[in-house]
Amino acid sequence: MSPAMATDGPALAELLLQRLERAGGGGLGSLEAAAALGLEHQQLVGAVKSLQALGEVIEAEQRSSKRWELTPEGKEIVQEGSHEARVFDSIPAEGLPQSELMKLPSGKVGFSKAMSNKWVRLDKNADGGPRVFRAVESVQDLVREKLQLVQRGDAESLEEKDKNELKKRKLLMEVNIKTYWIRKGSAFSTTVTKQETDLTPEMLASGSWRDLKFKAYNFEALGIMPESGHLHPLLKVRTQFRQIFLEMGFTEMPTNNFIESSFWNFDALFQPQQHPARDQHDTFFLQDPAEATDFPTDYLKRVKKIHSQGGYGSQGYKYDWKLEEARKNILRTHTTAVSARMLYRLAQQEKFTPAKYFSIDRVFRNETLDATHLAEFHQIEGVVADYGLTLGDLMGTLREFFTKLGISQLRFKPAYNPYTEPSMEVFSYHRGLQKWVEVGNSGIFRPEMLLPMGLPEGVSVIAWGLSLERPTMIKYGINNIRELVGHKVNLQMVYEGPLCRLDACVYTMEPMLAQPSGVDAT
């Protein structure tokens, strides 16, 4: 090993390991080791760190210690000798004029020290001015020797007063340094293996991986995200709601008809023609195609009669029901229009069979828009038709449905819907907000809606609904609905969206269906 190689990283590390081996179980200090190896302490610290990175080869405990070091001037003296020695050396046998001596670099300091050491004498009356002569044959440069001791790391062998003296002369200084106490590690070895970054096919082929050491990973850093596509958060929630209905045995309704006639959207549901929901301000009417053309004739007659005259035990609304109002095409304002079509179809069966329906699809409202309201949103709806269904059955069904959303504490409030009676708003207790918040609306469809369709008298139809957007906004912490729905969506939010697990934790679902200030029903 050539001397040059001695300062090489791995070689140095191995020297240190050999020294550690000799030091035995007690270990050794980095300062001492550096001194012993004739290295700068900093070089040794580098070797310690590279060994630490290998894992369990060594154990290094950091310590703090004081150490005497040479000042730049001290180092110069180690090289060149003390000023007084240099002054002494520069004086020839015939002496030197004091004026010339003072011009030498070490002149001033060196002369007074040499004088007090009695190494030189001054003849003030010499020809040509004061002249300096050697006073002794030879001198011993103790200052230099003492400093050399310090440089070798042997400052401890100096007397305290010497050190203070040298410190006073600004040749020595006391510094605080970080040192290590080094011991053998559990994987100690006196040789250093080169660290591999990662496994390679060659290593696998040759089996060399068995003998190789691998660089440690930094587990603090994040990984690289996989490149992938992402599903939209709102539609992820839709998938979950769909799943819940399917788990409960509900059949999906064909809601792929955004355009609906007022007849199916309102009249069939016994919603009178003057109802404010049928106003231009609330509903999008169509200019083209403006009117629906085809209705089940007999059924239409029955609907007209129930509105204008009553029947089936009802007083009716007693107003002039107009076909032209019913014909008007609109963008459906609720998916209940489809429920009406499905229930009518069910009523046309030769023999009634019980049915459970659900849908999740778009509805449209010509309303004032704000941070939580858009002109279109998704409605979730569930419907059960069977003989003898009770209000208690509706509540029980709702309990099961909301339990699957992770909501267990429910309360029901009397409410009004034009086409359900009784009607109930569903509230859930929100622990975060410490109050009851509305989570849905429900009821039993009115006989005035069901009997004209031709459903048997004893059949009851229970139904409930809620919006898809509101729970999603709260689940994903979105305040502006435009960040979620529509083209202004924040794609970063889509990329980062978590799985939708509605019942994973009560706490995640509770805020999901809450209605904090500003977040309204949709």
Added chain:
Amino acid sequence: MRNVTVAQASDMPTVSVKRELLFQALGRRYTDEEFDELCFDFGLELDEITSEKDIISKEQGDGKAEGASDIIIYKIDVPANRYDLLCLEGLVRGLQVFKERIKAPRYKRIMPANGGVQRLIITEETAQVRPHAVAAVLRNITFSKDRYDSFIDLQEKLHQNICRKRALVAIGTHDLDTISGPFTYTARPPSEIRFKPLNQSKEYTASEIMDLYRTDSQLKHYLHIIENKPLYPVIYDSNGVVLSMPPIINGNHTKISLNTRNVFVECTATDITKAKIVLDILVTMFSEYCEKQFTVEAAEVTYHNGKTCIYPELAYRREKVKPDLINKKIGISETPSSLAKLLTRMCLKSHVTGNGNNIEIEIPPTRADIIHACDIIEDAAIAYGYNNIQMTIPKTYTIANQFPLNKLTELLRQDLAAAGFTEALTFALCSQEDIADKLGVDISSTKAVHIANPKTAEFQVARTSLLPGLLKTIAANRKMPLPLKLFEISDIVVKDSTKDVGARNQRNLCAIYYNKNPGFEVIHGLLDRVMQLLAVPPSKESGYLIKAAEDSAFFPGRCAEIFAKGQSIGKLGVLHPDVITKFELTMPCSALEINIEPFL
């Protein structure tokens, strides 16, 4: 269900009452929580606890609120069909009967002792504009400031709700002692009607009145009801004094004050049923303050054909409902007498008849919302307490089915995301420009359905393509790292004369690739992948193929039509630079849009 998701302002009226007045009338005090609870059980909602000061400072800033009253006000949401709860008087009556502290009052129509019944004569001219009128007299009434305010407020609430902003019914109340009957309800040309409107200092013609109120924040909303009619409705007394020009404004002459003792109430209408309800509600609520409490003096209305009616009707209707039915519909098992008691608490005086087989229910004139046995059953359930009902799970056994189109959509979505494309969710409504001009086609060549009453251009048409939505999504996300790869599977809408409504949805799949290079091969590859997923091989005979095509949305020579299942299902290609620019994009872009319904 309409209310399910958005409770509209018009759906649920809000009544503001002073808390102190309310507690005084209820004869006891409640904490806010207790009152909230009571409301909840009864189907009301204590929406807000506030004060005049709070309201003003919220709406106009703190500075303006100085000096305003800080008396606590309860804002209570009332179901839209309960007109009998739209004022303090009605709320208190309803709650006191509910809590069995009082019995529901019995409202009575009485003929004036001297036989001098007030008469209102309807002339033929009204037929074209507002054909109906009803009337009544509140005799010897005592107003106070609070009662008077409540009287005015109830009229306003009725106008906004059941009266459909005065279009169906308009109420006029007059100091009877300032006028003398018989009264004539007629219709005249606007130029011939001349009077001093309420709170005005001089006379105007009807035409001038319309101009006067064109800028009135409140009245301007009602002008359209008669504005374009040749004749305006008007009511005169026997001396030609104008009582009102419905549905716009009363005359100043008959203005009621705190000192008014006798009130003549008239309601003119296009819907006679609603007019009767409105009159019944107004007089039943405020006859409480008449000398003979809860009595209302009759008025006689004569139509031009000689038909005469006496109002208010104040009719009590009887219904019979079997206790068994009530129990079965709710899912409880109460005795008939207990059910009768529950109903009586809802102002529906009931008793058991026969051998307990029937309950006879008397529906008072205040409960016009009760039109069927199901309404009675609901009231029984409310009185029983919804939250006391035992929850049960229906035994209904059904096998679930997915809608095949949605099932296919769900499966495809998953795999498109797996193919590295991110799902967008764009609006079904958009501007004509989005689906026509920006794609280089004329709107008339699209099969788009047009919306008649869009508030802004964003809602002019239903989309006929998913592409504009995806392009707008990219435009809104230009800061995101490239490439952007988006897809959407959703419905477009096209006119279709074979459908009952003349239009149908179509389920499309659209995908887009936006990068520094057009990436046709990426979009083409996605098509190949979609076909692979649908198990359709590339083949001229039975599979899919693409053929060069022309389309204004695509760069010439960089567009192909896609054929599968023996039909054209869509196109793919590099978008035309004009399209890219019109959607405010700066990079080349390729896209694909197909109809997936043939693959069902």
